[in-house]
Amino acid sequence: GDSVTQMEGPVTLSEEAFLTINCTYTATGYPSLFWYVQYPGEGLQLLLKATKADDKGSNKGFEATYRKETTSFHLEKGSVQVSDSAVYFCALSERAGTALIFGKGTTLSVSS
Amino acid sequence: GAVVSQHPSRVICKSGTSVKIECRSLDFQATTMFWYRQFPKQSLMLMATSNEGSKATYEQGVEKDKFLINHASLTLSTLTVTSAHPEDSSFYICSARSVHTPYEQYFGPGTRLTVT
Numbered sequence: 001g002d003s004v005t006q007m008e009g010p011v012t013l014s015e016e017a018f019l020t021i022n023c024t025y026t027a028t029g030y031p032s033l034f035w036y037v038q039y040p041g042e043g044l045q046l047l048l049k050a051t052k053a054d055d056k057g058s059n060k061g062f063e064a065t066y067r068k069e070t071t072s073f074h075l076e077k078g079s080v081q082v083s084d085s086a087v088y089f090c091a092l093s094e095r096a097g098t099a100l101i102f103g104k105g106t107t108l109s110v111s112s
Numbered sequence: 113g114a115v116v117s118q119h120p121s122r123v124i125c126k127s128g129t130s131v132k133i134e135c136r137s138l139d140f141q142a143t144t145m146f147w148y149r150q151f152p153k154q155s156l157m158l159m160a161t162s163n164e165g166s167k168a169t170y171e172q173g174v175e176k177d178k179f180l181i182n183h184a185s186l187t188l189s190t191l192t193v194t195s196a197h198p199e200d201s202s203f204y205i206c207s208a209r210s211v212h213t214p215y216e217q218y219f220g221p222g223t224r225l226t227v228t
Contacts, residue, residue: 032215043118043205043221044156051215089155096214099146100207104155 002027006090006103013080013110021075021106023064023090031092033057033066033073034100038087047075047088080110114140116208118220125196125227133191133223135206141186142208146217147179150203162189196227 007022025031035047035057048057053068064075073090090103115138125131135145144163148156160176162168162183170176178200180192189208193200203224207217 036219043116044207044219046216046218049215093215093217097144097209099158099161100156100217101158102155105153107153 002031002092002094002101004090004092004101004103006088006106008104008106009087010107010109013108015082015110015112016079017110019075019077019080019084019108021088021090021108023073023075023103025071025073025090025092027071027092027094029094030068031094032096033064034091034093035062035064035073035075036089036091036102038089038105040086044089080108082110082112084108085110114208114210114213114216114218116142116206116218116220118204118206118223120223121221122224123226125225127197127227128195130192130194131196131225133193133204133206133225135189135191135208135220137187137208137210137218140208140210140212140218142189143186143211144209145183145189146207146209147181147189147191148205148207150205150222152203156205159191193225196225198227201225201227 032051034049036044037047048059050057050066056065091100147159160168160170168181183189205222207219
């Protein structure tokens with residue numbers, strides 16, 4: 001079945017460092033891809049999404065590009081802030097309306 | 113934006129009792145709601161999918177008689193954990209999908225259940 005694999009954490013960075021969190025997926029069709037963020041004590045929030053190959057999702061300085069050839073959707077940010085400390089989940093949806101399949105999550109800790 | 117609420121946010125109950133968790137879409141109609149379970153430092157595991165007015169579809173390994181799901185209206189779904197045991201202690205999260213944005217799910221803040 002479909003699955004999502006993302007890099008193990010935790011990831012610890014200093015403020016203003018460059019961030020990459022790797023995410024690869026396995027799917028039979030052409031899924032939509034998502035990054036969700038979960039801040040401490042809160043629910044999941046959609047960070048960005050891409051619905052077809054070569055699409056780039058972006059939000060709050062974060063970016064991810066849907067790469068069909070490498071089945072990847074890596075999350076990047078050029079300069080992280082302390083407020084970016086959270087758990088990041090990569091996810092896919094086989095088609096509109098279906099449940100999300102999540103990766104295991106990557107904890108990011110940013111120190112000043 | 114689309115807001116989903118859950119109630120209660122935290123609940124502690126004794127072993128053998130039942131607990132009901134509500135999930136509401138506050139500003140949109142949710143034709144489909146999903147219930148997930150999240151273990152500490154782990155990912156979300158889909159438990160069931162519920163469509164308004166019909167029976168929920170449970171994932172393999174999820175006991176439908178233990179986790180009762182009702183989706184009685186376009187804005188409310190409930191999850192009842194029956195005869196709860198300590199191993200049911202977890203973080204339960206619901207999400208809702210609007211017919212207008214089929215690719216997106218809006219998540220509730222979650223409910224922390226502790227069974228003593």
